[in-house]
Amino acid sequence: xxxxxxxxxxxxxxxxxxxxxxxxxxxxxxxxxxxxxxxxxxxxxxxxxxxxxxxxxxxxxxxxxxxxxxxxxxxxxxxxxxxxxxxxxxxxxxxxxxxxxxxxxxxxxxxxxxxxxxxxxxxxxxxxxxxxxxxxxxxxxxxxxxxxxxxxxxxxxxxxxxxxxxxxxxxxxxxxxxxxxxxxxxxxxxxxxxxxxxxxxxxxxxxxxxxxxxxxxxxxxxxxxxxxxxxxxxxxxxxxxxxxxxxxxxxxxxxxxxxxxxxxxxxxxxxxxxxxxxxxxxxxxxxxxxxxxxxxxxxxxxxxxxxxxxxxxxxxxxxxxxxxxxxxxxxxxxxxxxxxxxxxxxxxxxxxxxxxxxxxxxxxxxxxxxxxxxxxxxxxxxxxxxxxxxxxxxxxxxxxxxxxxxxxxxxxxxxxxxxxxxxxxxxxxxxxxxxxxxxxxxxxxxxxxxxxxxxxxxxxxxxxxxxxxxxxxxxxxxxxxxxxxxxxxxx
Amino acid sequence: xxxxxxxxxxxxxxxxxxxxxxxxxxxxxxxxxxxxxxxxxxxxxxxxxxxxxxxxxxxxxxxxxxxxxxxxxxxxxxxxxxxxxxxxxxxxxxxxxxxxxxxxxxxxxxxxxxxxxxxxxxxxxxxxxxxxxxxxxxxxxxxxxxxxxxxxxxxxxxxxxxxxxxxxxxxxxxxxxxxxxxxxxxxxxxxxxxxxxxxxxxxxxxxxxxxxxxxxxxxxxxxxxxxxxxxxxxxxxxxxxxxxxxxxxxxxxxxxxxxxxxxxxxxxxxxxxxxxxxxxxxxxxxxx
Numbered sequence: 101x102x103x104x105x106x107x108x109x110x111x112x113x114x115x116x117x118x119x120x121x122x123x124x125x126x127x128x129x130x131x132x133x134x135x136x137x138x139x140x141x142x143x144x145x146x147x148x149x150x151x152x153x154x155x156x157x158x159x160x161x162x163x164x165x166x167x168x169x170x171x172x173x174x175x176x177x178x179x180x181x182x183x184x185x186x187x188x189x190x191x192x193x194x195x196x197x198x199x200x201x202x203x204x205x206x207x208x209x210x211x212x213x214x215x216x217x218x219x220x221x222x223x224x225x226x227x228x229x230x231x232x233x234x235x236x237x238x239x240x241x242x243x244x245x246x247x248x249x250x251x252x253x254x255x256x257x258x259x260x261x262x263x264x265x266x267x268x269x270x271x272x273x274x275x276x277x278x279x280x281x282x283x284x285x286x287x288x289x290x291x292x293x294x295x296x297x298x299x300x301x302x303x304x305x306x307x308x309x310x311x312x313x314x315x316x317x318x319x320x321x322x323x324x325x326x327x328x329x330x331x332x333x334x335x336x337x338x339x340x341x342x343x344x345x346x347x348x349x350x351x352x353x354x355x356x357x358x359x360x361x362x363x364x365x366x367x368x369x370x371x372x373x374x375x376x377x378x379x380x381x382x383x384x385x386x387x388x389x390x391x392x393x394x395x396x397x398x399x400x401x402x403x404x405x406x407x408x409x410x411x412x413x414x415x416x417x418x419x420x421x422x423x424x425x426x427x428x429x430x431x432x433x434x435x436x437x438x439x440x441x442x443x444x445x446x447x448x449x450x451x452x453x454x455x456x457x458x459x460x461x462x463x464x465x466x467x468x469x470x471x472x473x474x475x476x477x478x479x480x481x482x483x484x485x486x487x488x489x490x491x492x493x494x495x496x497x498x499x500x501x502x503x504x505x506x507x508x509x510x511x512x513x514x515x516x517x518x519x520x521x522x523x524x525x526x527x528x529x530x531x532x533x534x535x536x537x538x539x540x541x542x543x544x545x546x547x548x549x550x551x552x553x554x555x556x557x558x559x560x561x562x563x564x565x566x567x568x569x570x571x572x573x574x575x576x577x578x579x580x581x582x583x584x585x586x587x588x589x590x591x
Numbered sequence: 592x593x594x595x596x597x598x599x600x601x602x603x604x605x606x607x608x609x610x611x612x613x614x615x616x617x618x619x620x621x622x623x624x625x626x627x628x629x630x631x632x633x634x635x636x637x638x639x640x641x642x643x644x645x646x647x648x649x650x651x652x653x654x655x656x657x658x659x660x661x662x663x664x665x666x667x668x669x670x671x672x673x674x675x676x677x678x679x680x681x682x683x684x685x686x687x688x689x690x691x692x693x694x695x696x697x698x699x700x701x702x703x704x705x706x707x708x709x710x711x712x713x714x715x716x717x718x719x720x721x722x723x724x725x726x727x728x729x730x731x732x733x734x735x736x737x738x739x740x741x742x743x744x745x746x747x748x749x750x751x752x753x754x755x756x757x758x759x760x761x762x763x764x765x766x767x768x769x770x771x772x773x774x775x776x777x778x779x780x781x782x783x784x785x786x787x788x789x790x791x792x793x794x795x796x797x798x799x800x801x802x803x804x805x806x807x808x809x810x811x812x813x814x815x816x817x818x819x820x821x822x823x824x825x826x827x828x829x830x831x832x833x834x835x836x837x838x839x840x841x842x843x844x845x846x847x848x849x850x851x852x853x854x855x856x857x858x859x860x861x862x863x864x865x866x867x868x869x870x871x872x873x874x875x876x877x878x879x
Contacts, residue, residue: 168753169755170721170755170771171755171756171757171762174766174771207771211771212769215773216772217752217753
């Protein structure tokens with residue numbers, strides 16, 4: 101699945117994702133630092149406040165304690181516990197008390213559970229520890245418990261003195277619940293701001309990466325077009341900057357224009373090669389047709405001069421006949437080889453087997469063995485021109501074969517192809533002429549037209565087939581033709 | 592130098608413009624009244640209109656402070672408790688002016704209250720507990736609970752674990768309702784007023800003891816104040832229930848009116864003070 105493999109993602113998306121992740125990480129880190137700092141600041145402020153409230157109570161407490169004015173002591177605790185509505189950083193006094201030197205309650209914000217005039221009894225080990233710390237304090241001190249939670253608190257402890265005599269202690273405890281909420285709120289705010297930054301950052305990242313990657317995308321598309329062989333409709337990649345990508349674009353444009361030029365040149369060369377081939381054919385035709393024509397004209401001229409010389413008639417008529425047939429052969433072969441109309445007429449494969457009789461007839465008295473092996477599906481349809489291909493190949497083998505030779509014909513199917521193999525035990529083909537073997541009018545035989553193998557080549561080409569030769573001098577040759585099967589069944 | 596004279600002139604002239612007669616000063620404590628500045632503004636406005644002189648209410652924390660003002664001549668009239676009224680002064684410095692009529696009578700009670708959820712059913716249950724008094728010069732908030740103690744042969748100094756004064760009947764109710772004190776002694780007039788205005792507070796208290804009736808805290812005048820003014824003030828107060836503005840003010844005070852009553856109205860308080868004085872003379876010497 102390429103979607104799940106980041107290596108196959110477009111560069112633009114990868115760049116954008118990277119930018120977003122970096123922005124998000126930086127944002128969250130700054131946010132986290134801010135939240136931690138905020139918490140620290142709030143915490144310090146709350147601690148100061150707890151101490152301040154204790155100090156405030158401690159101003160009047162010694163006097164009121166001496167007067168046993170417990171009601172005034174209680175009211176002073178009530179006063180600091182009043183929450184003033186509308187203050188942003190309000191505080192919640194969860195507990196407050198004034199104890200004397202023996203730990204007897206002089207005033208407590210929760211008098212029902214902490215009765216006046218009795219020794220204060222801390223509930224639980226934590227409270228006991230805090231109580232001991234508070235009673236030991238001889239200087240204002242800040243105690244804390246619960247840490248960063250809804251149930252945490254800070255306690256301002258201020259010892260009370262009168263004439264340097266220790267009277268007791270004031271303890272005012274502020275809840276950190278508000279702090280906790282504040283920290284949570286600021287964390288949410290920071291999160292939201294970070295989220296906004298991430299959106300803005302990734303938008304900018306998207307724009308920047310699109311802008312940066314656009315020339316690369318154009319280069320990639322261009323190269324893909326080259327891969328498909330399309331070079332003519334190539335639009336140059338626009339160059340805006342002179343950075344690496346800009347230079348790459350310039351180089352790419354240069355390469356592309358050079359490639360286009362090369363392709364044009366190749367097309368021109370191909371065209372001129374076609375013209376050369378045409379010229380060769382024309383020259384061949386002219387030569388091959390002209391040669392017998394000269395002899396024919398001579399014969400006709402002689403016959404016209406001696407119209408009643410039976411001897412001459414008997415001697416020249418067969419020559420004229422032979423010459424004309426040769427011209428007809430050449431023209432017919434040319435027609436077959438140059439015919440452009442692709443008739444997809446199909447014949448049954450069994451007609452190929454009829455060619456064996458024809459070849460046997462051609463062999464006549466010669467001592468040549470034909471091994472015929474047609475393993476192809478007999479119901480298979482093949483193009484009717486295949487007959488011509490097989491016939492030409494067999495005839496070619498027959499012509500090069502000395503007496504006592506053998507021709508092997510194999511035909512079979514292989515993976516959607518019909519394979520035809522024609523082997524002979526002839527003299528083989530010298531490597532020097534192999535490249536010219538399929539050229540028109542190229543022949544090594546004294547009476548050959550040089551068109552037989554050319555026609556085979558042209559027909560195989562026309563059928564999108566492949567022709568291959570294996571040959572060893574003095575050992576023989578093998579022509580192998582592979583034709584794609586178009587229709588399974590013959591009509 | 593001229594500009595100093597000018598300044599002096601500017602400073603002196605408004606003093607003359609305010610009238611030659613100084614304002615009539617009326618002493619009050621929060622023990623009798625729940626603080627209500629707007630009410631006092633309306634009341635002094637009313638009295639000014641009737642008497643034709645500026646009336647100024649002077650608020651003090653305790654009865655003792657008000658008594659000191661009376662002794663020093665800093666005020667002409669005062670609303671005090673029956674107990675300071677019956678205390679003997681040599682020479683006598685004040686006289687009874689008029690007595691408020693509350694629910695048809697010039698009388699009220701002392702309530703001993705405990706927290707609603709408390710197990711204390713009677714006054715003796717409060718032994719070794721915390722007790723809130725209202726004012727050391729209050730009959731209902733101090734004298735009556737002391738009387739209960741001495742009548743039962745208890746020593747006021749050791750009966751309770753802790754005691755304190757709130758100097759305000761309303762705060763005595765608060766102290767009990769918030770369980771700072773296990774019990775407290777309050778003026779029935781204040782407790783009933785609070786039951787109407789702050790039922791959530793009195794709802795947390797329960798009355799376990801109601802005293803016999805006593806003479807309602809009276810209004811007194813300082814001896815030596817112009818007799819006409821005293822008469823005018825007495826008539827004005829005693830006729831308040833006859834006009835609408837006066838009626839409205841009385842309604843806010845939750846009083847029926849003011850009436851002329853004999854000094855013997857306070858004999859019960861006198862008797863209480865004498866009883867306590869005879870048995871435990873030190874119990875009454877509370878220093879703030």
